[in-house]
Amino acid sequence: MKQMQVLPLSDIKIEDRFWSEYIRLVREVVVPYQWETLNDRVPDAEPSRAIRNFRIAAGEESGEFYGMVFQDSDVAKWLEAAGYLLQSGRDPELERIADDLVDLIVKAQREDGYLNTYYMLKEPGNEWTNLCECHELYTAGHLIEGAVAYFQATGKRAILDVACKFADYIDSVFGPEPGKLQGYDGHQEIELALVKLYETTGEERYLRLSQFFLNERGKEPHFYDKEYEERGQTVHWGSDFMVKNRSYSQAQAPIREQTSAEGHAVRLVYMCTAMADVAAKTGDSGLLQACRRLWNNIVTRRMYITGGIGSMAQEESFTLDYDLPNDTAYAETCASIGLIFFAQRMLRIEPHRRYADVMEKALYNTVLGGMAKDGRHFFYVNPLEVWPDACGKNHVYDHVKPVRQGWFGCACCPPNVARLLASLGQYIYTANENAVYVHLYVGGEANLTIQDHKVKLIQQSELPWSGRVRFTVEPETPVQFELMLRMPEWTDKSGVKLTVNGESCTIHTINGYAIIRRKWKSGDIIELDLPMPVMRMKGHPLLRETVGKVAISRGPLVYCLEEADNGKHLHQMYLQSSCELSVAFEPDLLGGVCVIKTEAERLSPRNWEDVLYKEDARNEYEPAAATFIPYFAWANRGEGEMTVWVREHI
Structure with a gap:
């Protein structure tokens, strides 16, 4: 079967009213903050000591291993994020820091290719004896993913060589051949990482090894039982639940x-x-x-x-x-x-x-x-x-x-x-020689090669606050291909409008994607308007927690009530099934969000003083205003209650 291609990050430039701020935040705040945390330089954060573990393994410091058995993976994921940022744009300081980290990892790697600071520092000689519990191949997989991302960003082979050397060593240990370990890790990760390494290097043995780990899982006689007996029925986490369950x-x-x-x-x-x-x-x-x-x-x-x-x-x-x-x-x-x-x-x-x-x-x-x-x-x-009062008590x-x-x-x-x-x-996109699929509406530029023709696709998106999207197609020379635009589940299909160069198009869909097939020339413009109604979502009748309740969504966003807007005791809030739900963009709230407002009712506590239960008590309600904010934005204004599902009067 043939896979659609994912565009390299170097060919994507995100310029989006919503997402660009998050990309900036990751580059300027999140990744630097996490680097400081991994180096234990953030006073209020729990210690990590993940970098220090590598320094000890490399012989640069003395000391003992600290942290979870998979502590190395935090470092590998940081390197992977750095690699992606560097694929998207130059950052000499980030690259310098990452190069120093790579040098440290190279120095820590054992001569035979093995690299896991927990086993190297705390349990030398016990490698591969507790795959069920101890994440050895999981941490190896994250190292491989980080190495691939950084190599693709910089072309520097040092970290890729570390990954290949480690993968080659793993391949010498595991496999169906006599004398090799016929087992697999308790936490899957190596399997997907080996596929990335195969795609990067072309080495078939990495794909075969991934396939082996998948095919081996769950076979009888069971690998977990075998290694459990061989290590004398010892466990890492204090019980044998991972082995037995x-x-x-x-x-x-x-x-x-x-x-x-x-x-x-x-x-x-x-x-x-x-x-x-x-x-x-x-x-x-x-x-x-x-x-x-x-x-x-x-x-x-x-x-x-x-x-x-x-x-x-x-x-x-x-x-x-x-x-x-x-x-x-x-x-x-x-x-x-x-x-x-x-x-x-x-x-x-x-x-x-x-x-x-x-x-x-x-x-x-x-x-x-x-x-x-x-x-x-x-x-x-x-x-x-969330009911904060119960947290820490119940x-x-x-x-x-x-x-x-x-x-x-x-x-x-x-x-x-x-x-x-x-x-x-x-x-955002996948592509083949005949089609470009748009999966996410995120503004920016994509540079594609279709049938040996270079094509720039410029997207302007107003999501998640509005469903208006605009594409400009700029091929170097005219080229025919299909542009496939996702028709999301959240839109009103009858109200979707699609134009090409100002002319309305009849919408034909294949598997939920509107298909536009034409010979594209530079300057062609597609405009898509996806209605974004406020939706009252109900749960399946077998969902016990949502019976008699409604959740509010609009576009890709689920909304919630938060105490900061609605006061305490959100469980007392009721919506009428016919209430009008209005949308307003509030630029000064939580960085600028659309809120949804409506008239509601609140269950009244009147006549319940010093009484916990009553016979035939009639519920009394008081008028209330309800303000819903996007779920992703809750808990940015201090501690308070929150709920997604709200009771409904039919």
Whole structure:
């Protein structure tokens, strides 16, 4: 099967009223802040010592390993984000810092290619003895991804050579051949990273190794049992749940036999990303079918309206169909990022609106919500309802933070947000020799080569506040191809307007994309107007948490009530099913956002003094005004209540 091509970041320039500020924030604030944090120079943040671990491994300092067993991955993701920023534009100071980091990594790498500061410093000699729990191949995968991104940005081979040397060593250890380890990591990541290394180097053995790790997962006799016995039944995390609960790491059955999203959410979507990659590279239709099954289970039964996935704090995992509690939601930021990876890979195989709609939903809501407007505070967990008074008192909510944190002991999410936003250009378009697909409406310039013709595509977008989009096509010489424009699920299809050079076009769609087929000449202009009605969203009848409630959305954004606008006790708010919802752009609020306002009612506490329960009590309501803000913007004005779903009077 043939994959659509992703445009290199060097060929994408984002100039967008909404997104350019986030790209600037990542470049000027987020990445520098995270570098300071990784070097333990931010007083109020939890210590990382991730860079110090590398210095000790390189012999530049003395000391002991500190942090999580996967602490190296924070450094690798920082390098990956830096690589993406450098692909998008020159930054000599960032490149100098990254070069120094590369020098440190080169110095820390063992002669045989192995590189993992936890095992090198804390458990030398125990390498590859606890793959189920200890993330060795996971951290290796992030190192490879960082190396590929930095090599593509600079052309400097030092870090790519580190990655290849490590991958070659891994290939010498793992595989189906006698004498090799026939196992896999408890946390998927190496699989998708090896595909990137294969695409960069052309070395087939990296693709074969990725395929081996995928195919080996879940086989009987079980690898986890074997290594558990060989290491004397010792465990890293204090219990044997990772060994015994195989579905936690999607090892309960071979991947082609899995039909539902189980276990740790991040691991599942990282695995699916690799499955889609390998299916495309090898033509494995069975693997692609497994991807489709898992995708459908996630998005039709196990995904929050915000694009969050993984509903349970325990094990950061999926639970069962339609179990999506709002106030105890986990919805890890990394899981939505992994869902975006998965969606993009499926779009490359079979361009269909359903994948891009979910990619957009997760991006605008959970991923953006995972970072504060200042670029220095982050959410690991993304609930859809928060009652701060209960946090710290009711331990059911121990994982919920009512305000974003400066850093985390397990700090996977902040650098993940940085690397995704730094690489945003890779998610806007895909192309082949005959067509260009527009998946996200993000302003800027894209330089493409179509049938050996150079084409510049200039996009101007008013999303997420308005659905007006304009494209200017500038081929060097006239060339015929199809421009495929996504018709999002959130628009009113009957009201969509599409013109080419001022002339109205009849809209024909294929898989949710409007198709414009013509011989393009320089200066051709396409204007697309996507109506953006305010939508009252309802949950499936089997969603227990949303029965009798409504969520408000507009365009790609989910909205919420926040205490700062509506006062406390948001659970008392009711909307009439017929109430008018008005939209207003407020330039001085939260950096400039559209708010949605309406008349509402609030359940009255009158006549309930010193009484907890009453027989046949009649509810009394008071008039109230309700103001909804975009979900991604909540918790930027101090601590307070928040809710996405609101009770409704029918």
